[in-house]
Amino acid sequence: MQHALPTASYPVLDALPAPARATLQAAAQWMKVAAGQVVFDDHQPCEGFPFVVEGSIRVVKCAPSGRELPLYRVAAGETCVISSSCLLGGTDYNARGVAETDTVLMLLPRQVFDTLLGEAAFRSFVFHLFAERIAGLMQLIEEVAFHRLDQRLATLLLGKGRVLHVTHQQLADELGSVREIVSRLLKGFAAAGLVRLGREQIEILDPAGLRRLAAGAM
Structure with missing residues (x-):
């Protein structure tokens, strides 16, 4: 069964040309993740770009002692900056993502992500949210360091x-x-x-x- 693209949460998908939408629709991988389940972890390869359709993911940095530093949450309509940076840089994950609630994801495989970056609307969407996340992480660093x-x-x-x-x-x-x-x-x-x-x-x-x-x- 083919799922409909989550255009309500991600309007950028409607802005893509019809051939690009068709490619995305055919390649998208849908996942259901139970609350508390690890979605990705340190040193794991990044297999694709996740769209959160339902639920939310808590992204944390883990210390060897077991302590965690919360970095950010990803809800419907948002993106994971660590996933983006891993895909763009060809590196493994350097943080952990855990489903806070039962979560539905649409995963865009790496090759299709690379192809869609050639579309101006999708590229602008990725880098705009990337900038927002970086600003939030800078605020977190300021709080930890100075407050x-x-x-x-x-x-x-x-x-x-x-x-x-x-x-x-x-x-x-x-x-x-x-x-x-x-x-x-x-x-x-x-x-x-x-x-x-x-x-x-x-x-x-x-x-x-x-x-x-x-x-x-x-």
Whole structure:
């Protein structure tokens, strides 16, 4: 059974000439990935360019100790800059991609990806999203290098609503830290009256105080 191209999420596919769309349609490989499954990993060859049709992929950099630094997420309509760079540079993956939810992918084989780069619309799409991802990664580097972990934690809490249903381990994973350090910081936040801690729950009591902390004013 042939699937329809995901033009709603990726309008660029509609902008391709009919012969290019036909080539893509014939060569596309469809994959269903269960939540928690590794989609790609360090040192694996990149077999193609993934379009996320449903779900999302969390891309992380893994240390030998087992710690992870989250780099970015890829949802429907977005692209994976590491996949793009591996295809363009002919290198293996240097990060890990894990399905956050049950995910549907349309994989474009390497040879077809190379061919479609000859189409102005597709080339512009790839490099535009490439630039956006690089800007996001530069922001992440700035946060890790120049912002204290308590500032980054305060910023993360402010972005998730008044009551967060989340574990300390999940927050540590988001920050590229370890649970023990995040738990210690959260206890400090609670002692200062910024939050109230519960079982897998954090209630924001003083958002203005968290904003001051995030800005480095405390």
